[in-house]
Amino acid sequence: MEPSGNAAMKTFLVVDDSALVRKIARRMLESWAFDVDEAEDGQRALERCSRSMPDGILLDWNMPQVTGLEFLEKLRGQTDGTAPKVVFCTSMNDMGHIARALSSGADEYIMKPFDEDILREKLEEVGLLEKSET
């Protein structure tokens, strides 16, 4: 495994108001050698992104202040804001929300509860991880 802070490491921002979800996601992402940062709402996530754009973002929907969807719309409006792969990760598990997320620029969508297999496969799908054979 590469040492942390290595410039070649891909960076990931986990945006969720639940500390537990952030912790679980961080553990999975770090096991795949991502350099992980966290934000507990959309406002803080925007601040993080204005400092430096991560390669990937895992995004909750319902959060205080700026929601996941509002964050995404603002992000995609910025220069460089189209670069990060954004994967929604939310318990809004219906067609309407999925459709809105995609039309606002999300690359993938995870319905909670999720597990390691699902997260890994979604990251493969958006090209942040190499494909593995089952």
Added chain:
Amino acid sequence: MIAHSEYDFLRRFLKSRSGLILGDEKQYLLESRLEPVLQKMKVPDMSRLVALLRDGPAPAGLADAVVEAMTTNESLFFRDKNPFDLLSTHILPELLQKRAPMHTLRIWCAAASTGQEPYSIAMLLKENERLLGGRRVEIIGTDLSSDVLARCEEGLYNQFEVQRGLPVHYLLRYFTQVGDQWRIAPEIRSMVRFSRLNLLQPFSHLGTFDIVFCRNVLIYFDSATKSDILARIAGVTAKDGYLLLGGAETVLGLTADFVAGNRRGFYVPRAAASAMALAAK
């Protein structure tokens, strides 16, 4: 704990019925998988089960229930991805060049399990409709187990299943939500026909296929069984057709009827390969 002689009998029984090879130390697996069968069929214990299967009279459906309980049905949409990429970027374009416009493309999923594989193929073909140019396609999904075939017919998947391997835009396009389940769209459902088939038994009546998916089922069999099935698959594969196996499966050392294709991940009948080599001279 099950007696040695009974374990031995069940191993031979399973091998002859479905090809399944059970290792020396799989007593625990066997018992935990068969426990629900005992309950459902009201058989008091394993000894009685063995006696019924060996000497009869076995109640209707008992043998099938035992065989089906021991199959591994795990599957996911677009499993391993590569076979499906190959299908749309390489195999289909090549095949369409070789086939007359009136030819119906025939695809066989020889171990359909709960339907993810045939439906993945169907969705992919739907996405490539322009490429197909109005050609008719027939996808046939077969499996040994009637339980999984019933699930195929139903086309209903839970939230975990629709997230394993399925890109979300496919979910949006080809599924409808039914409570917390997801149902495959009628336009995809109607592209696939399902029927029950044991690969140990003859299947030449299925006709000739342009593409055969036989994925993640040969791994459960011994070499002789694999060889036999592969040879018979060659018999139903078009001379210039394609065979796709699972990631841990190969034809190497098992049959001379198939050879590696011109890309990693699929096989072609040997006759076609030598004809192509001749043409290239």
